[in-house]
Amino acid sequence: MAAKTRPKFDVPDASDRVSRIREGVTAAILEHRLLPGTKLGEDEIGDIYGASRTLVRTALQQLAHEGIVNIEKNRGAFVARPTPADAREVFEARRLIEPTIIGHAIDAVSPAWIDRLQRHLTEEREAELRGDARASVRLSGEFHRLVAEMSGHSIYLGFLKELIARSSLIILLYRRHDTPACGTDHHAGIVAAIRKRDREAARAQMLSHLTEIEAELFLKDPAADELRLVDVLGA
């Protein structure tokens, strides 16, 4: 059967045009090039990607469902501005889900996956060494997504994608120091535990990793009003 002629599997990250737009905007947000509160005009984006508003609108609606874009009726789409309450919810959900995910990942461990993880760690280290903040942010999120893909649970994977995207915005808004994303060493430790198939160690390290990320945040409300001026000036 000519599996090449028909995609057969409905890959949402396929190479259609709406996916290109969605991934482009997502990358811009996750790499902190688009700041929370920024308006995402339909014409504006359409011109950039050479697409009509119909496609842009579809992409924005998908992003809204993922929680990284807010669509206000008759006003347009904006990069989401998570509140401290949102932030606490997101990290609580991650602390609940990710230890479970990593347990399943260990069940599915294979040389190929170990390789994949190892290569990712290398990428992370390289990005950090060359001081590429954008790549660091993106890669540290991708590490968690990689583990979820490894687990083979599509439901958890979908949930985690949302949580990671939101986390990236949260870290941008509320991080206390200019700490370099989240500790790369943690990731290395987690991979080591996976390699040893040590389920409990992996779960514990993932949990403390997430706790530490959240601990570096300053989750107080005033930041919301304060930042309005910042990104106006930044734009």
Next chain:
Amino acid sequence: MAAKTRPKFDVPDASDRVSRIREGVTAAILEHRLLPGTKLGEDEIGDIYGASRTLVRTALQQLAHEGIVNIEKNRGAFVARPTPADAREVFEARRLIEPTIIGHAIDAVSPAWIDRLQRHLTEEREAELRGDARASVRLSGEFHRLVAEMSGHSIYLGFLKELIARSSLIILLYRRHDTPACGTDHHAGIVAAIRKRDREAARAQMLSHLTEIEAELFLKDPAADELRLVDVLGA
């Protein structure tokens, strides 16, 4: 500030037209009036709701993101047909999330909420007594959603909405006997535990409730092909 003039809160279940379509189709699927595999033509739905295909398409895309509708490129939208593997993932996720949710619900317990839950139990009993299978299916799902709303965690609520919708399809496809949805008595026991603020009892009962629902399913693959003929004949 005239808070009345601007809705301020972005209520996704608002009364816009696309939401009416989405909720109508969702209800039809959750009440098992639309069977898995059924084609959802855009014109067809548009005529029913007196809306143009633009709005129908938006609604279908949202449903696809919720996992109860599959959109195949250049072919259209179909009611999703979860595989046994999907089913196991969905129930595993529910067993992970719902005990946590009910813990938070107990923290937020109030006389008004107890009332709300009690009224729901009454509704469920009435529907079951009058043999209204459609209402029973819908209400037994709504109970879980109600608990999630009570917890006040919007992230968990969003996740659970997806899981409940998928569960309804799964139960339709794979239930062993013609058991009346899921046990209403379980729900009553859970409410009693909430009322007593007994966290551990509530968690335990929710967990066993979910386990029992899954135990009543027959999660074998052959059902998939078998059912294709069934719903063709049913349509």
Next chain:
DNA sequence: CGGGCGAAGATTGTATAAAGTTTCGCCTGT
């Protein structure tokens, strides 16, 4: 001089029409 009202401009929401793809029926050739 400050605040509220109103019209112009811009942006989104909706509908309709054109374009591309798939599917199904039919016909022809072997």
Next chain:
DNA sequence: ACAGGCGAAACTTTATACAATCTTCGCCCG
């Protein structure tokens, strides 16, 4: 009789045009 290919119909996909809504800026009134 049956397999394979051609063609038309129906559908989805994409683009464009129109209508409704909101924002903004200027003006008038207090």
